[in-house]
Amino acid sequence: MTAPPSLEVRVARKSVEAQDICTFELVAVDGRPLPAFAAGSHVDVQVPGGLTRQYSLCNDPTESHRYLIGVLRDPASRGGSAAMHERLAEGDTLTISAPKNHFPLAHDAKRHLLLAGGIGITPILCMAERLAITGADFELHYCTRSRERTAFHGRIAASAFAQRVHFHFDDGATVQKLDIAALLETPQAGTHLYVCGPKGFMDAVLGSARASGWPEAQLHYEFFGADVAPLAGDGAFEVMLASSGRVVVVPKDRSVVQALAAAGIEVQTSCEQGVCGTCLTRVLEGEPEHRDMYLTPEEQAANELFTPCCSRAKSARLVLDL
Ligand code: FES
Numbered sequence: 503m504t505a506p507p508s509l510e511v512r513v514a515r516k517s518v519e520a521q522d523i524c525t526f527e528l529v530a531v532d533g534r535p536l537p538a539f540a541a542g543s544h545v546d547v548q549v550p551g552g553l554t555r556q557y558s559l560c561n562d563p564t565e566s567h568r569y570l571i572g573v574l575r576d577p578a579s580r581g582g583s584a585a586m587h588e589r590l591a592e593g594d595t596l597t598i599s600a601p602k603n604h605f606p607l608a609h610d611a612k613r614h615l616l617l618a619g620g621i622g623i624t625p626i627l628c629m630a631e632r633l634a635i636t637g638a639d640f641e642l643h644y645c646t647r648s649r650e651r652t653a654f655h656g657r658i659a660a661s662a663f664a665q666r667v668h669f670h671f672d673d674g675a676t677v678q679k680l681d682i683a684a685l686l687e688t689p690q691a692g693t694h695l696y697v698c699g700p701k702g703f704m705d706a707v708l709g710s711a712r713a714s715g716w717p718e719a720q721l722h723y724e725f726f727g728a729d730v731a732p733l734a735g736d737g738a739f740e741v742m743l744a745s746s747g748r749v750v751v752v753p754k755d756r757s758v759v760q761a762l763a764a765a766g767i768e769v770q771t772s773c774e775q776g777v778c779g780t781c782l783t784r785v786l787e788g789e790p791e792h793r794d795m796y797l798t799p800e801e802q803a804a805n806e807l808f809t810p811c812c813s814r815a816k817s818a819r820l821v822l823d824l
Contacts, residue, residue: 626642630666741821
């Protein structure tokens with residue numbers, strides 16, 4: 503697999519956007535226009551300290567002189583967001599990937615229902631602005647813990663589509679809280695649902711939608727970080743490389759990617775959290791235990807692909823197309 507093209511960028515501006523949330527305006531080091539992107543796109547950022555993290559672009563996609571990303575300082579993270587907040591200053595340079603879009607708008611939809619939880623607003627805001635420009639029918643629900651933690655509140659309130667946006671604060675009155683089950687009770691033909699936010703929020707939204715019978719084709723979602731720590735009941739298993747017949751043991755406390763790397767076999771990764779799909783590998787035999795949030799439930803059930811950065815095996819051996 504060839505590595506995606508990378509870009510050298512400079513932090514032109516770092517701003518506090520809300521409590522624990524900073525935005526970073528990134529411009530090309532060589533001053534040339536940046537590659538184009540569409541609403542919903544993200545870039546992989548090589549964070550100071552060696553981690554790679556995905557951040558959605560939240561500026562106007564018609565701009566080519568900058569990318570804007572928003573980063574929540576997450577105390578539960580493995581250090582990516584803390585490094586962005588603490589170690590990155592204006593003038594610093596970074597390596598990022600070209601934009602990728604796993605979360606595109608369905609432009610043929612009749613109506614768009616956008617749901618954002620916390621920092622999940624970044625791709626959703628870009629989508630809302632795009633939909634407003636194209637005159638599409640949409641509604642945005644934005645749930646946060648409090649007004650102080652609500653990124654882009656001013657930008658949204660001042661926008662031409664402000665009346666289409668409903669803010670829901672966890673610390674606010676009950677009457678303004680989002681009743682997800684009621685909102686999604688009746689799937690509507692032609693309405694597409696988009697959701698981005700913390701895992702609990704996404705699970706609640708997607709769980710309600712699926713329970714109410716929303717067709718999978720009308721559900722669009724993008725997870726950010728995930729908890730991929732080994733579980734207490736994890737055991738060892740084997741992976742066999744179909745090309746060579748070589749067998750590698752995956753110990754209970756190592757991922758498939760780590761076990762393969764220790765055996766000198768490199769699998770390209772990016773997020774190492776089961777959210778980006780970079781490591782997707784074809785499974786030829788055996789049953790994976792999926793721990794990713796990239797594949798749809800149908801794709802997971804098909805057991806033809808798995809993410810070796812975090813997923814494991816239910817069977818004693820997996821034969822991989824490597
Ligand atoms: S590296 Fe991102 S899903 Fe595996």
